[in-house]
Amino acid sequence: MSGPTRVYVARLSGLPVYDPNGDQVGKVRDVVAMLRQGTQPPRVLGLVVEVFARRRIFVPMTRVTSVDVGHVITTGLINMRRFEQRTTEILVLGEMLDRTVTIRETETTGVVFDMAMEQWRTKDWVLSKVAVREGSKRFRRRGQSHVLDWTDVSGFAQVEEGQGATHILAAFDSMRAADLAAVLHDLSPKRRKEIAAALNDERLADVLEELPEDDQVEILAGLDTERAADVLEEMSPDDAADLIAELPTETAERLLTLMEPDEAEDVRRLLTYEERTAGGLMTSEPVILPVDATVADALAHVRNAELSPALAAMIYVCRPPLETPTGRFIGVGHIQRLLREPPSELVSAALDTDLDGLRPDDSLTAVSKYLATYNLVAAPVLDDEGRLLGAVTVDDVLDHLLPADWRDNDQPQEVDHDGS
Incomplete structure (x- = not known):
């Protein structure tokens, strides 16, 4: 094992994990530990690593050869089976941060905002240090912070109701929504509720x-x-x-x-609308513009960071009203095409008016064929009067084409990362 002998766990979150060849295996999402009797520091069993398709696997510490600034290096045979937490195990980031503990010497309470693990001479990794922030007695002032030995605090063995989530959210702050969702999915219902509340x-x-x-x-x-x-x-x-x-x-x-x-x-x-139809799949809030809108107007609208990439790939031009259901649908503007036009040009001069659009009762199969036939990532849904009702995007189609349990449907396999 190379690298520092003491590592603060919150700083591990999101670090890339590499094999000896320098290929990235995944990212660290948590640390798995096991509480022990008495005042013995918890033993660190391994890391929860996120690999392809947001699957989380367990990497034992015996497979970790280096924990250094900015990365983790592993070796040997890694089991790619989805991580499932055992009853004797605890997730350090997910369950131990934001715990209220008691400092034995002063009998004061504080909140855990980080923990440090270190490797003993026996080569075992343990949670040796607890970073605690005391509650402040003065309005809007932070209490004192301490880095204490594990033996200097108590309270981890008790179930805490109403545990906070400030520090775990700080550790996961840069995560995409989909990645944070995967973290929540793997936590206990109690912890999911507490984090959702925060x-x-x-x-x-x-x-x-x-x-x-x-x-x-x-x-x-x-x-x-x-x-x-x-x-x-x-x-x-x-x-x-x-x-x-x-x-x-x-x-x-x-x-x-x-x-x-x-x-x-x-x-x-x-x-x-029925669930597996164009009407059931569509969103009622695509980017809708009037016929006198310019290319600059269209580009300004699709810059909205809240739009998914599929929704931002196309604008829909309609007669008033511009809220769904709109006035008569005129056509769609493909952003790739609009990028080649002068900003002052009217979007109506660069519209695709040949798309007939989907009908709200079209089946999921019909929607899939439509997107595949015209190489689209989104498509308009029209009523019998030619009004725009909404738009179907490819991400929603895929979500319904995959099995209902696709987020958990992982096949166990092993990958050799020994560098040979």
């Missing part, structure tokens, strides 16, 4: 859109009704509709009543 509405909405339906329903049920409605408003209408469809009828109606009328109306309309 996320702001917009971030939680983004994460919910990436979670399996069972997790979505569980997390939403753990929020008070008014906040649940606020989070649904921040979700894409199609994702909000899919989630509401999984709720009991009475709960769904109560949430829709609490939502802003315009947001609720979009969701109610989407709920009228």
Whole structure:
């Protein structure tokens, strides 16, 4: 083992993991430890590493040859089976940060904001140090911070209700919503609820859109009704509709009543369509522009960071009104084509008017064939009067083409990273 003998765990989050050849295996997402009796420091068993397709695997510390600034190096045979936490194991980032502990010497309490692991002469790795911040007695002032030996604190053995999530979210702050969703999926229901409570509405909405339906329903049920409605408003209408469809009828109606009328109306309309149809797949909020919009207008609209890449690939030109269902649909503007036009040019001069569009009752198979036939990542959905109802994007199509448990459907395999 090379590198420093003491490593702070929060700094490991997101570090790339390499094999001896310099090929990246994945990224560190957590550290797995085992609590021991008495005051013995917990033994570090290994790392949770995220590999291809956001699958999380377990890499034993015996396979880790270097933990250094900026990277981790492994060797040997790595089991690619999805990581499943055992009852005797604890996730350091996911479960130990933000714990309230007692400093034995002073009997004061503090919150854990980091932990350090180090390698003993026996070659075992243990959690040797606990970074604790005391509660401040003065308004808006941080309490004192201490780095203490494991034996100097107590409280990890007890189940803590209402555990915070400030420091775990700080460790995962740079994660994409899909990656944070994968982290939450692997945590206990208790910890998922606590972290969800600490996320702001917009971030939680983004994460919910990436979670399996069972997790979505569980997390939403753990929020008070008014906040649940606020989070649904921040979700894409199609994702909000899919989630509401999984709720009991009475709960769904109560949430829709609490939502802003315009947001609720979009969701109610989407709920009228069958799930595996163009209407059930579409979003009611594509980029819609009037016929007198310029190329510069179109490019300004698709710069919106909240748009998915598929939605930002195409604009839809319609007669007023410009809210779905719109006036008569004129055509679509492909952003790649618009990038080749002068900014002052009208988008109507560069429209694709040959696309007939999908109908809301078109099947998932028909939608898939349509996108494949015309090499599209998004497509308009029109009613019988030629009005734009919404747009279907390829990511939603793939989500419904894959098995329902595709996020968990990992086949175990082993990959040799011994560098030979």
